[in-house]
Amino acid sequence: MEQNEFMEAIMYVNGVRRVLPDGLAHMTLLEYLRDLGLTGTKLGCGEGGCGSCTVMVSSYDRESKTCVHYAVNACLAPLYSVEGMHVISIEGVGHRKLGLHPLQESLASSHGSQCGFCTPGFVMSMYALLRSSKNSPSEEEIEECLAGNLCRCTGYRPIIDAFRVFAKSDDALYSGLSSLSLQDGSNICPSTGKPCSCGSKTTSEAATCNEDRFQSISYSDIDGAKYTDKELIFPPELLLRKLAPLKLGGNEGITWYRPVSLQNLLELKANFPDAKLLVGNTEVGIEMRLKRLQYPVLISAAQVPELNALNVNDNGIEVGSALRLSELLRLFRKVVKERPAHETSACKAFIEQLKWFAGTQIRNVACIGGNICTASPISDLNPLWMASRAEFRIINCNGDARSIPAKDFFLGYRKVDMGSNEILLSVFLPWTRPLEYVKEFKQAHRRDDDIAIVNGGMRVFLEEKGQQLFVSDASIVYGGVAPLSLRARNTEELLIGKNWNKCLLQDALKVIQSDVLIKEGAPGGMVEFRKSLTLSFFFKFFLWVTHHVNNVNPTIETFPPSHMSAVQLVPRFSRIGKQDYETVKQGTSVGLPEVHLSARMQVFWSICWLAEGP
Template structure:
């Protein structure tokens, strides 16, 4: 396969925590997270989800820009960052920030002393997000602090104590500024319990904190500066086992590469291509990284707007638009404001810092928050291919739905032109998601209206919706019909009717999700109507009517403020005088492992050093809800590189099931499967990558069985109940109902819920070499039951199995029985192979195997 402009594979040069790394065999498929943890043994950076959604793997990336002679620090998700993208960069992990062996950084100290960790698994990521912000803004505002943490999840501590630690770095007051009764709200909180005896509200003393000194931070490596300034730019090429990475330096070279490899994706932040390859099994033999090409990083102001390079990060676009809004008059920046509004909640900081503006557009995903507003605003795409350049409106790439081929495979998006808004033109953007930040939208929208000069007559109208169907969609007929209409309630009523008529949502009639999306679509247009009406009223107060008072709240944005709280406890000064110094009652004691959580030195199961000859296990799970297993073909899996063996039910020495109730938990499915996610077999190999690739090659033939029960309603219909049925009865209920005046009846439905602990199910089983003795290192809430289950599966006395639990990275009830099942899988594999076996579930496997909390339906009659 010819690779234009590329020479022999390069050495990858970058720095980690001030240490130079030279990687001679850089694999484009290897992410920074696995490289840090497995090659460099820096285990403070954690695996939480693998998809950039939790922030547990946050690191700081630093790069030098020779043109401006500035160093840029930004946070990023190590789980999505290919190591090949780090040429010439410096990486800082939680270990590089501070440690108990050297010095603890103020961020780490304050998180621990403000009680900001509980299980501690998310804490290193929190540290890195805060630390990166402080490197850029040593005295941040509360808004900057809350934005910096939007990409980090915490499941057990909650965010209050974490934000308490953050507030100590913010120099501004976090007061509400309302001064109710002439007093500051903070003073009122402080004085609220002054008159109460034996009560304290102080959880920590800020006098104990060491000051933040920006001059003491790790410097950017001078060698990388010299490389950036003195080395001529050249094409970089890295070859892995399956994938080749090419990073060109000129637009012409990029176009030649795209002509030779039209199906090769362009990768800047890897936030789109990465998850596709990882979670959906999409394979690309060639990846092209265009981030170093000047034309793709352009910023150009023109008379009618501004042009931004397609490789610009979303964070850079956000900063550029913020500056432009401050510079230009309001009338010209309405498009900028609408785009900026969507950028504030698009992903977390870590995603925005690496994801490209062009990638978000060109992926044409229905869930893109930018595409509807860019299309509605008549933004223009500047495209190029070898020997040709052209421009098209953003809306054209959605014109024919999912199968749109407006952009050919050989073309690339060079830049995007965002126009100034005109007099009498109004633009708005909307989104509704399960949570406000770092979540994909349920539905979003971009809307623009242009009026005839000095009137409220619609001259042009553009509406685009995302999330409703498979791609961004425009109700064109509705827009055309409303041109020439006055902007009034009659127009509003007709617009809502036409939108619902024109946009057909896929799904069954009466589907709650479909009904909700329809409601959102109409609600977005209603809010747009009110926003524009308010603007018209402001422009000409005498001519346009007031918006009714009861509707004005619709126009108010929800402002992000640093949350306030107060904790009350009985002070130790008032407890019995003979209280022991070791007695924690009445004393807000720091978590014993708090400092180690914050420095990344706390050891979890997957942080344990590798055992000599250790194997990695990947599970093969059922894809059917209820089926007979006809055959299991492992031949292709066994041919894969690094594969040691395949483990099935036939390899279990003793009990292949255990009982926690009347229904057994089955370790390996033998003849049939009873749910999606049931373990059928497992592959052990010399690496987790090889094990997972081989597991995907196992072929299972099923024969469907009836009934297939997927909901509580279906279980009731088929009389499928757990035994014993519990029944409490007193008197004759039927007779009682016949004698009453009123009867109230109905039902309550509660959906199921995943436990979503930050640390996935993790087990390391180490055979001791005699009498089937085994050490099992496991993340569990109940080591005794794990011991019993593993011993039963191996057919040995329980005293031959030693369970070790140092700490658990969250559990919430989800690391008991299923952990026992998984520990048995690992133990059976270790018993058969005679090797240590490590089983660390990926987030997607964890979600499908462990089930979760059950849904409920309760019917009542009173």
């Protein structure tokens, strides 16, 4: 592969073309932006956890021939990973003098910023959601997109309120026919969720009332042009550009390679067996920056088409190892709609697990292979791959491929059955069969964007014999209880051949206690709590499967209605809060809900904090 054989390395930042010079392979996108003077993008944690560095990346998807927009954490994104892409930072979204974006206006006037450090990150997450959505997002989608952004000041309520007005509303609410119509004949305002204050009864009047309440306030102070006139487009040059391999250097002898075909990648792997492969850099970036590990040769596999391939067939789904987790989630949601319900039990389990996996910015770049090959003992997905009979396809530098069941792939702490001349090519997930059930589990300190204390993946395949159901096959896998994702083998053995009833539950709970041993002083602490989680997960699994088979065969087992909460999915509750202001008119602003003076600067902030680094 020749060096930069096609063209120079470039990117666009806020609509401006930038040539990326050689020598910056050590740099993150955040460092680069701030060096350009775009200091609205903040450095908070530097490890993908707070979202203050959020920017939107737009790239051209050659497969679907569309532009895709997504939020990323600039603190973890290597600069060269966005080569050929368009990066929009807070400075490219709106400006106080030239017109704030409606998102910024809404955030400022809803008291959604206090110190303002997190504010650009929140705006960018929401901006990326709006740019990537064909229709207005739902309230749940809005809250989901903000899960990777932290705010220490506001308590989130005003931020959610500010963005909620961009959610889609129920049109039926305008018609007066809605179930939410009030007894006195007035309607609930679709945007505020409150009775319409104008008291109008007709559809058109109600709509007018709503328009008045939320009329666009994003007009420029200077020329009166609407903000939308200034929305940055995807640069046409990037649409026409061919994807080229890259070889670029950086400080301390780092070399960055970007192969654009599997063959390129395997050649590089053969030449540099110790090279570090990366895709989203959410593990490697932390190893290099926080743990100070040195990887002189970095190979970015993100743009290798073979590693991004998708294949849905009669047996299951095969996905390339570089597929980003947000795309995996989209794929699963699609197949769940299209395929027979019994085939997609595992897909549904992955959907639930991915919903609570990191924040959106991480899921937008992190790939399947990165999670698998890191082999973290608290990986949320590995117990599920293992439980759901997935197979990993491995390929070596000579192009020879082999398959290995996921359940046999993990050998020890961050150790997998893969040689230094091999890479993970793809993952195959078989469809589930009738009476085969897969379920995910995760307990963390908080629901959103947190790593698991204990997680798990469980599967049971039942067989009907007369009026009874027997276990034909089972997988019980836990994370967070050992140095690797752990199969509870004795429990699996116990289950197979047994009648699915309460005796089986009691027996299994006994065996799990000896199967999953967490010694006193084990890393992670909370030993008693973790042990109890292993039991409660299985208890929930039993109830959940029983609940589902009851729909097919109501004679199996019953349990009290009070247990139903254990089988229900945990919804992402829409946070609704209310703040009352006591208006004390004393001729001053004291006591009034005034928008503070800095708010309109903070929402597009390019001011540098004194305490901030470069």
